[in-house]
Amino acid sequence: MATIWDADEVKSSRASGRESGYTLPAVARPVTARNRRRLGPGPAIPFGLQIGPALLVLLWVAGSAFGWIDPRILSAPWTVIEAFARLIEQGRLQDNFVTSATRALLGLSIGLVIGTILAVTAGLSRIGEALIDGPVQIKRAIPTLALIPLLILWFGIGEGMKVTTIALAVIIPIYIHTHNALRSIDSRYVELAETLRMSQKDFIFQVVLPGALPGFLLGLRFAVTLCWVSLVVVEQINATSGLGYMIELARNYGQTDVILVGLVVYVLLGLVSDGLVRLLERRVLSWRRTLAN
């Protein structure tokens, strides 16, 4: 390399000067090597993902401290923290949290099981597909919100209605992604399984299901997000307990700080559950990680 690019030494030292910022430690770029223009966005900034949110919080703190933000519009961070402490002390936050989390988990689990069973049935047999795929596609076209009046008539306004709404919402992404993954198994693997004279059972458990796992996990991530969205909707429409109810009540009394506490809890729930699914993904799809590095 060095001898080939000797003639470019002047040029390359200029180029490496251009990149002497955060991109790479100096050792990695010998001066004599010509720098190719880098097309990707470059290496990641440490804690890059945290910078944006931290900036927003900083703005919030500053805005509240200097009185730029009307507390009736947006409570100050410390007011929110106080409200947080107060709600925990009264036990209201924990109670409502447990109620909401139970609903969400129950709805998610039921939807997950049903969605997976439907997808596998439709994915592995033509008869199953003929019976199941149409109805699911029709259900997919109906917004979950639009079903709530009907579900209230059927199940009343109790837990049954709420869990059913969440489950119905969750079924769709699980079904769509799992079914799609099952149907798009590479035909080369089917050929392979045939030449190895694999049994139907081996073919399903060694080739089809593991091959569809990435699709299922993608569906799961969408499902978790949808699960929280549906939870918020059912709790704000008709509830006497839960985080959504707490927020609704706070709105009636103009307690911005309590509303914010509720929102922060939603954020944490969303982030934690997404993190859990990703962790699961990394565990189960460890064969994929080798591609990335």
Next chain:
Amino acid sequence: MAPHPSQLKSASRTVHVRNLMRRFAAKTILNRVDLDIAEGEFVALLGRSGSGKSTFLKALAGLDHDVEGTGTLEAPENLSVVFQDARLLPWRTVIQNVTLGLQGAAGQEAGRKALAEVGLEGREAAWPNQLSGGEQQRVALARSLVRQPSLLLADEPFGALDALTRLKMHDLLRELCARHRPAVLLVTHDVDEAISLADRILVLDDGHLIENLRIDLPTPRDHGDPRFAKIRTQLLSRLGVETPGRRAA
């Protein structure tokens, strides 16, 4: 020339093909193809791109479900296929790939032995995409041999490898075949590969086998041997490629 394959006794025949026809839509790809392969015989199949080599191989492997065709076709149930891509399941480890569909501890043991034979001892727990292309193709070889096939079908198995790795794979394949003695049908584009490995070379053209050439050179075969060069010239002309020697003539 050696006795015509059809004169072989059926007892020692591994593959028996008569009048094989295969067509896609209006296009006849294989037209009345006859072929016998003896037990343990190594046959290479050459032909221009699109001449129907893969079609023929798939017919032998029983993989051409929806292809129109007629003819007699006898091939052993116990056959293995090596594809151009290694075709390993990325979500199964190397050893799991080798023993796919095999049962029990005996299968595991055989799998480990087969991996050792292709020089991949100790890589049992690796994921396929942690291996190089050549190593992946060796796993694919181990996977076919672990089943002790009486017929090995290979469709350009080394086509995606670099020249150096390919030469090493030739040695490995020769060695494995000498030990396990399956009958082999090797589809390849590489005339030298065919000459250095095969007992007999076929050329497929326009739906017919237009060449059936027994190679009697001693093994291992020297590419510099004038007889080697003569066979190469003959085959290349059958494939419609002019060689410098001929052009000068």
